[in-house]
Amino acid sequence: MTVLEVLISGGLFVLALGLCGELAVLGIRSRSQSMNKNGEFRANLTLLHQLQVDLKETRQIYLPDLSDLAPHQPGTDSAALVLRLPGPDGSPRVVGWNTQASELRRMIYKPDFNPLVPASHVLQPNERMLTTQGIGNFTLQLEPPGQNYGSKLLRIRMDCLRPALQKIDISQRLEL
Numbered sequence: 001m002t003v004l005e006v007l008i009s010g011g012l013f014v015l016a017l018g019l020c021g022e023l024a025v026l027g028i029r030s031r032s033q034s035m036n037k038n039g040e041f042r043a044n045l046t047l048l049h050q051l052q053v054d055l056k057e058t059r060q061i062y063l064p065d066l067s068d069l070a071p072h073q074p075g076t077d078s079a080a081l082v083l084r085l086p087g088p089d090g091s092p093r094v095v096g097w098n099t100q101a102s103e104l105r106r107m108i109y110k111p112d113f114n115p116l117v118p119a120s121h122v123l124q125p126n127e128r129m130l131t132t133q134g135i136g137n138f139t140l141q142l143e144p145p146g147q148n149y150g151s152k153l154l155r156i157r158m159d160c161l162r163p164a165l166q167k168i169d170i171s172q173r174l175e176l
Helices: 003-057
Strands: 060-063 081-086 092-100 103-109 130-133 135-142 152-160 166-174
Touching: 003 081, 003 092, 003 103, 003 130, 003 152, 003 166, 092 135, 103 135
Parallel strands: none
Antiparallel strands: 060 081, 081 092, 092 103, 103 130, 135 152, 152 166
């Protein structure tokens, strides 16, 4: 074997090794991007699941007034979706949901919340606020009771800007 053959075979080996390395880097980058997109969508679904749990436990909807059967966007055309739920110890708990700058937020208000007195709309200190990024549209609409055998169904539509304009459209039965 001559020196020229060794150089050519070594060069081809390095070229093949570089190509395999580049393919491995592209595969790792693609996996990372898809994991990030799945994580963002999963965060949106997790918060939406929390909204469903809150709606199942709801005893009263303070804001907005859904009786007009029109669509409402908490954070845009109304301050927030504010619900009264039973707390872990049985005392009332007031939970609010709204969107602000493509962020869906769940907030806990002080129990003396009164929808008619804006000064009482105070967040509970030391309560964890749940948030998720990338929400383009968050719409609530009470469905006409005549279409659902008298049941109150709340339709929730959510557009997730990330990843790739996912649309979520669910209906939740209210036990008010």
